[in-house]
Each structure stands twice: as structure tokens, then as C-alpha cells.
Amino acid sequence: MTERLKIASWNINSVRYRIDIVGRFLKEEAPDILCLQETKVVDELFPHEAFHALGYSHRLLHGQRMHHGVAIVSRVPLIEDDRLDWQANQEARHIGVRLPNGLRLENVYVPAGGDVPDAELNPKFGQKLAFVERMTRWSEGLTTPTILVGDFNIAPLECDVWSHKQLLDVVSHTPVEVAALARLQASHQWVDLGRHFVPPPGRLYTWWSYRAKDWAASDRGRRLDHMWASPQVARHAVAHKVHEDCRAWLKPSDHVPLVTEFAF
């Protein structure tokens, strides 16, 4: 018998401020599991009721005051959860679980890294690189089939940004970040599901700045959000969609949700 599993990931930029569009997305797309980043809420104030009402009765949180914060909400049970600190500074940027079918699902929010792409001048940039390096050490030791999703805050390919040339010195697309992400990917032979379904040079963006006068007209997008899978899991991926339409919804996040459907 085939088991279908639809997993979504979305940097929501405040789950409380955007609870209406999260609800709309869950109703329309009906994923089994939604991984959220930038929830921006302490666990005590997480809007449980809205998710429970839509059937997402399993919820695991790793939030903090003001910034960052991740969560997994699900219609299927979530077990053996853990929260890793790849920046070694107590920021809430990861939550992982085991699913009933034995897979691991890891939800991560990689630090943005500040403005200046120089670790000497900008400590946040160094912290971002260290975060990805610690993730790589973790990834090297993985033996369980895993799905790794989230806001990686790095657009690795030339076609992952609106202008490769103009973004070479812009944090998120610098060669040093791209190289760090490539080492992470190689450490487990992670399959980039976005590019599995939309091969280069196909247009595929997940983020558009709030600062553009007309985000759709200028289309200065970047692919900062990703869904990766262990090779033996990626074989079961049957569909993938980036919900660009959500960027035009009322009170949008600057990121849009990604969805992958698996058939086991």
C-alpha cells in the first residue's frame, strides 16, 4: 500500500501576525505537516487554537522572544523531537522530529548573516558560516533517512537569484556562503528537491524583498528556502511546488511556502 505524505515549509515572519494566511494556506493546500520559521513568538503565546481547529493537533515548538523561532505543526504524530544549537548562542533556529514511518524531519532557520560579507567586519557573517559548518559536522554523521527543510538564507545557483553578477557581494549569494552550503550538501549527498523538479536554469525564487515598489513587476527574487532529502528518500518525491501566489496575499510574508509530496 502506498503512503502519501505532503510536507510544507514556510518562513512566516511572525506566525501571530500572519495567522489568517497560514490558515488559508493549510485549507487550500492541506499538507500533512507544515514547518515554520521566524515564528517570532515565545512558546507560551503560540496560536495553538487556529492550528488545532484545522486538524493540526500535533505541534512542536522552539520559540523565543522577539526574533527567530521555529515550529512543526502536523496531522500525523511527531515523536522524538530535539532542538540543536548550531550557532552555539541559544537562538531558536532548529527543531527536528521522527515521523511515524521512521523518517527524520529537520526544520532549520539559518541566520541571515548581516549586511557585510566579511567575518572580520561583521561577526554575524562569521556566525552564519559557523552555523553551516556545524550543520555539516552533524550531517556527516547522519544514518537515518532524513528530510531537511527551511530557510537556509543562501541562494546557491546563478539561476537562484535575479542577477548573479549584482548579488555576488550581497550576503546570501556570496561565493564563500555558496561554498559552505555545497560542503553541507556533499556531506550527506543531499538531494535539492527544488532543483530536482525545476532543473537549472529554470526560474525558481522563494523570497522577494518588502522594499520593492512592485515585487512582481521587478521580480528581484532569490531562492533562499529549500527542501533537501537523503538520496533514498528523494526517490519517493513525486511532486514539488513553490507557492509564489502567496506573496500576493493580504499581509504577506516576504517568503513563500514550499511543498513536496512523497509516495512511499
Place this chain on the structure above:
DNA sequence: ATGACTTCCGTAGGAAGA
């Protein structure tokens, strides 16, 4: 463009996003 916009916290405006 030391730029534009958005959120949190808290009730002004700084910090952070990327």
C-alpha cells in the same frame, strides 16, 4: 541611495531581516 519596507516590543524608535 547611510535608501525603500516590515515586524517586535511597547507606546518611541531601535534592532533585525537579507
